[in-house]
Amino acid sequence: MSGEAGAPADGSGEIREISYFQAIFEAHQEEMARDERVVLIGEDISLYTRAGLLDGSLEGRVFSAPIAENGFSGMGVGAALTGLRPVVDLTIASFIYLAMDAIVNQAAKIRYMTGGQASVPIVFRASMWHEGSNAAHHSDRPYPMLMNAPGLKIAVPATPADVKGILKAAIRDDDPVVVFEDNSLWFKSGPVPAGDHLTPFGVAEVRRKGSDVTLVAIGGTQGVALEAAEQLAGQGVSLEVIDPRTLVPLDHETILASVARTGRLVIVDPANRTNGAAAEIAAIAAEYAFDQLRWPIVRVTTPDVPIPFSPAMEQPLYPSVADIVEAVRKLQ
Amino acid sequence: MSGEAGAPADGSGEIREISYFQAIFEAHQEEMARDERVVLIGEDISLYTRAGLLDGSLEGRVFSAPIAENGFSGMGVGAALTGLRPVVDLTIASFIYLAMDAIVNQAAKIRYMTGGQASVPIVFRASMWHEGSNAAHHSDRPYPMLMNAPGLKIAVPATPADVKGILKAAIRDDDPVVVFEDNSLWFKSGPVPAGDHLTPFGVAEVRRKGSDVTLVAIGGTQGVALEAAEQLAGQGVSLEVIDPRTLVPLDHETILASVARTGRLVIVDPANRTNGAAAEIAAIAAEYAFDQLRWPIVRVTTPDVPIPFSPAMEQPLYPSVADIVEAVRKLQ
């Protein structure tokens, strides 16, 4: 049911069950076909056309790059300034640190610094890897950092429909968007409308309606959130599960309205705890929904440790159904 | 009075009035003289010995580097792994983005990834510039981002005594510490104990005692915070002003204990609003001091815009006395 909720049909086409991964490439394919200015830049991506993920005719706009994240990200920014609409594939999110100058100093600021002369229509894609024993150099979830950089839009799509809709909307957006994919979702399927399906920015999706506790779940945590909601429903506790879908802009209204009804807020965030996205959401609620809040705001996050290699240590770190159930139990 | 509060004498020496800037160099001078493993790395820093900020005899340990932030920061990390205790001067905080791989992927994670075989005793210094029309490429305050990277310690010293004590403690610390200096403080003076004055990490300083509202003020905002407290005192509102001094580790106890007494929390943070340090502090209070909180938590921050050049636009952006007074007024 989370899938349907995430895929409001826009009437343009039939609904198919496809994977998150397929949805990513549908978005690329459609936007590249629609607009010749869309180009792809990233490592090893000549595979996209060669493996049939994208149509072979697009080959000339797929730039399979050297391993030079800051260079090719900045190149993407320059291309965006001069007429292209690049999608820069940073592959794994930990590589974003190498491209921070291009993203934060350049992409995010150039419209502003030029007094609006320029726009920077660029999309950065990055995937966040979990539970694969990829260890500390390949397991970060750095979206909270980028939320602190004005000028960027930050998306964390959680369903096939949303990743398609967000990517398409991002490619058409005149501002830099960083799309964080949750790698654990890549091979999960869900309903996706065919054709021009766009997901609006700044509009949260209520994945499950409820009345006792508001559960804001970020990105790939929808699954554990909904499962926890199901379990707790069996125990007479009704959870409202909200997926913000984009963190910048963030849909304050939907979250605050829900908290106003429930008086309880739990935030599930797969990023590290300190200054994660959950901190911002908690701060907003503590300022603007304070009078309706009846219980402490609880964050369920990945603790503040680099991600270890051994599954014995890694797996228990991520927010789980049990963690959420326990957090909610605290509020009674 | 803020100065005295920030300079608990350690009995080792007389108290002098020196500037924040002088205090920085006293710390360097003393630690380099004390420990031959301390080296400095940064751009244009051969000036330090040539201008007499440091003793000429230290010249051989001052590495005036090419403009290559990631390279020399990573070099610092490698040096820290192999017996030195480098202080890497990144000059202006916006340049940190270029060194994020060295800081976040390497410095922060190496102890962990090696299972504790290695330690990374390195200090990164960065100064944050305000109100000088330095524009968007030279005006960032990126400490909130680094708070999300486990393995780093983050300090925001606000007085000459604290910047000296924090730098000295950071140099002796076996873990990477990023010290954010507020450039607007450089030429302000305050009492600093001579000799071995160390400021502990994770211990906030109460800059002014009060009973009605807890005001957590970060880094360079102590001045406006204390002035606002003074103004409000005249109107019968008693503010407790707390300077966390280090953001990682953060002194939860002092903040929560104060909030428990006052029931009101305002946080003043010169970083951009979304996911600033204020968000984390608000989230902590909303979880652990909720039952004592009687009013919404209010953040007074720099709004989410890149910093503009023109003083007409720049100056009003930063948290001011009036902003704080207004925020506190909301809580009555």
Added chain:
Amino acid sequence: MTDALRIEMYRRIVRIRLFEESVKKQLAAGRIPGSVHLSIGHEGAVAGACLALNDGDQIVGNHRSHGHPIAKGAQLGGLMAELMGKRTGVCKGKGGSMHLADHSVGVIGESGIVGGGIPLATGAGLSARVLGNGCVCLCFFGDGASSEGSFHESLNLAAIWKLPVVYFCENNLYGATTPARDVLAVEDIAVRAVGYGIPGEIVDGQDVEAVYRVTKEAVERARCGNGPSLIEAKTYRYGEHAEGLIIPVAYRDTAEVERWKQRDPVEIQRRRLVEAGVLSDERADEIGDEIAGEVERAVAFALESDLPDASAAFDDVYGRPVAGEER
């Protein structure tokens, strides 16, 4: 090289010089906030290189790039107003000295982050290649910037895809207070071209015509699909790293400064044109006067202009304002 072009070179050099001298005065008078990195001494390199471009071509500058938009044909009024933080500034007062973009003449960005502009120029090259619009991008940076990773990454990217970019290093022998010889493992930055299989040329930056010739060749190579080049212009800044900045110790010889001033780009071109009979001394003086007038009008325009409203700080963060918390 036509006479008209040679005179235009002189005109642009003088325009930069007089603009910058005025900037220095306005700063001293407290009319320009912050600090400024002046192009004085670099005019030959800057003007010679920009004149080798077509109007539709692009340039990317750095922190020391007041001269570059001027050389590319920008109006002085918007530049001076920008430096004074006025709403009529070319960037509405948001960019200031280190960010004098003027998209109307192809000045697509200046980066206050050293080396930050090099990938941007590379991207303009990518656009030219994909869009097939025949544009070339000229990328300015300093000797100091050539130590940044972005230099290496960009030259490699442009070389493999034969992007129409000319990388133009203004080697003024110092990065801030640091002598290039102390932080550069090689004497000539141009030799680094070898690592990317592209042409690397050294040119006398004080000789605008020499710069023009070398750049023109590189621009033509780029435009024909033969890929990028690296040009190193040996030049010198006459003033401090940044105007107003007090540097507590001497880091260069006054004799060195004087030696370079003997080879002043304004004088060299003036003398050459006068000696060749292309320009009379009187006409040269007239040009100076005309340009002085232009600069005066720019100053007047800037001084008359209003400061932006404080609320303008909230515009231009995004193309369309983004929903979110009210402030």
Added chain:
Amino acid sequence: MTDALRIEMYRRIVRIRLFEESVKKQLAAGRIPGSVHLSIGHEGAVAGACLALNDGDQIVGNHRSHGHPIAKGAQLGGLMAELMGKRTGVCKGKGGSMHLADHSVGVIGESGIVGGGIPLATGAGLSARVLGNGCVCLCFFGDGASSEGSFHESLNLAAIWKLPVVYFCENNLYGATTPARDVLAVEDIAVRAVGYGIPGEIVDGQDVEAVYRVTKEAVERARCGNGPSLIEAKTYRYGEHAEGLIIPVAYRDTAEVERWKQRDPVEIQRRRLVEAGVLSDERADEIGDEIAGEVERAVAFALESDLPDASAAFDDVYGRPVAGEER
């Protein structure tokens, strides 16, 4: 080169080969989590280079660096246990395949971030210079990594300060699925040495003795204070980029793979020693058996070892636990 050394080269090559073959089996059997980048094919380069060092010297590896600690003298048990995520692993199960540091033998770090280790090695050079301890650091990286800015920045830093670092590129012609020729503007990475005024050497990576000789020279230069060198070993990986990774399309010729296997580093050194009468075929077989035994014991040790407690995830974030929120 003594016979003993030549035999030791053979021994280390074989040790890497057999260890890696076992790793492949353990992975397939589900005993190693995640994925692994094997050194098979690179053994000549890795062993030849490491043997040119003293015991007290250091190396820095990358994501494909199981072989490097072995070549530097690490015990196999701790490495295999690490790959299985056991608490007895050399990094207590926290590092895994891409982070096999073993400080006891000077393996100071391996970086899963491509290019991330290059500045670290440079820093080891800085330490050696400041501490005057006579150490040299050998820095391994791939052809792909040579496109990163960290390569450029590091070589320049090491060159200006004459740091005792040997930059050793294992050019296996591909970065993941991307042919080096598509993303490198030059054929030989070694030519980039010109840009830093340091020696650049190309060597046959399949010939352990050639690698040893070239590296030894560079190490001696470094140790005597004559600064860094760049060595490019031409080599090849026999298997996939990462074991277990399925690559949906062919990106290299099977003929190419076969051609390289004809020049197998194990075979080349064995044949050479046998032909020179330094080693008999029987003794070579015995060495193989001895090492097979070592590897078996390492596997047994790893299998017997316990997994870490989940709570161990919270150790080693800082030297001393940091006050803060209870979890």
